[in-house]
Amino acid sequence: MLKEERHYHILDKIILNRKVLSADLSIELNVSEDTIRRDLNDLSAKGLIRKVHGGALPIETGTPSYGERSTYNLEEKNIIAKKAVRLIKSGQVIIMSGSTTNLQLAKIIPSDINCTIYTYSLPIALQLTEHPSIEIIFIGGKLHKPAQVTVGLDVVSSISELRADLCFMGTGGINTLNGMTEPDWEVSHIKKCMISVSDRVVALCTQNKLNETKRYTVAPIHKIDTLVTDIDPNDSIFNDFREKGVKIL
Amino acid sequence: MLKEERHYHILDKIILNRKVLSADLSIELNVSEDTIRRDLNDLSAKGLIRKVHGGALPIETGTPSYGERSTYNLEEKNIIAKKAVRLIKSGQVIIMSGSTTNLQLAKIIPSDINCTIYTYSLPIALQLTEHPSIEIIFIGGKLHKPAQVTVGLDVVSSISELRADLCFMGTGGINTLNGMTEPDWEVSHIKKCMISVSDRVVALCTQNKLNETKRYTVAPIHKIDTLVTDIDPNDSIFNDFREKGVKIL
């Protein structure tokens, strides 16, 4: 393994995972940690990565101001939200799952949009109360405290009585082979239900969830109409998805 | 987990929840509280958060959100909440209406209490998610934005299927002649329903609502078991209430 090969590997990994650890790389690339550190120093000197104690992170994009930094993790989610919000039209009935990406989306819905939104997430509902005209229907049930969403049979049965034009779904993991998957059993059921009552399913997915597979299946890939990510929709990574008929945004 | 990752996690969480506790973060991120405190100090030094005893808060941005929305008569409501909280026992099933007094009450429920609480108020539900053991059932329906509560037939029919030991009710107005009254038609119906499914009804009432009468009747005075106010329960103002069998706290 040549030095440059390692460098490319490191850069690839850092783009994909948003971080690398010296210890991991040492094992993966089968060289000592010293060598990895030297690699990281090289790349850092070239301004390609940012070296930190224990590994390295990508260079921060944009102006490193106060607000920018504090929204760092939300940056990708905001990109996704901005793409997704264009799908919302007045008059639609929409279901939103309880992800932080959806929360970002809820924040930027233009005030001239007039639609009905069903959700089972307290933060999202609360955010939507700031919107002047959207009709919000909260889906009741037992509250799951950490995620601040309702869960359980009540939720499933409430959703199954609906019919929605659009469904915005945060993703635990998605790939062409296993489709959409979820780490949580209850949530996977709720999402199944959401999909079955929605005309179009829009999956919101940060790149780190792309090509991941979680424990429970939500839906095969062909049930997903549109996939919204924070990467360029023309990227070749999406070829498989396009073949299965998934629109990329 | 790199140090910066923790920092981003903390910033994300603080944006989402409007506060973080050192103890929680320590468990979530699997490091000691010392480390969390040092992280908080770092972030605070960068001006990204405001460190306080026990955790940290976001930098004040001027836009007050649900949590810090100015509450009128906060002092009185706290007094009432402190009296009312003594009525809560482990094992009970409780319904809470959506008043700011109830919100204060929700904040001070001792953490060793273990009960089930039904509510249709977003702020109260959100507040209760901080409690370690209470089971929260949110009553879904159409959201009334200004009050951030659900309303409508869904709410009424959900409530009518319950059975509760206790019911904490904010009051629009109360007096011995007209009983409990409400300015809002929809809310008056919901409250009627709450009363009909509860064994005991506790009315929480600041003194300015005492002896007021609003447009719609909720219940005659004898339906109220306990009246909690911010004035001395032995005050002669309560004589009429006592005659009707209302306990004063």
Place this chain on the structure above:
DNA sequence: GTTAATTGTGCAAGATAATTCATATTCAAT
């Protein structure tokens, strides 16, 4: 072909950074 510089790598020792732990102090709530 031999030699000398150059480069890449691993190893070891000391330096630095991050973390935990024990302890004393401060804080918040009664």
Place this chain on the structure above:
DNA sequence: ATTGAATATGAATTATCTTGCACAATTAAC
């Protein structure tokens, strides 16, 4: 004032980093 919780501090520990050096492989020069 008293109590219990949260915090700051410094020592001890662990992890990571830097540095210098040895060695091998590669390149360049003669």
